[in-house]
Amino acid sequence: MLSDAIRNIRFANEEALRRRVALRSRRRPIHLLDNWLGQVETLMERDDPVVPEPLNDEILGFIVQLSPRLHRRLRQNSGRDALTVLEVLFDAEEQCLTKSPTDAA
16 A cells, blocks of 8 residues: 555656646747847847847747748848847747647746
């Protein structure tokens, strides 16, 4: 009986861990997009109209997996205009939010 209780507790702990990991992985794209939005907004506040190439490449790598249309829009932005990148990030965030069910925190 004690061994059954220990097994049940262990199983419940493993299930709770799986749920936390799954929730974290569903929220990861939103956290990434929020981070990039903040970085690009900061550039614009500092009157820097160009997104640095490493940041732009990082965003491109994520966007290509999310939406071919948004990826194409971002790639056409050869001057890495911060406003265009910001618009693409907002559109990507909207897409992510409509794809995934709302998580109750």
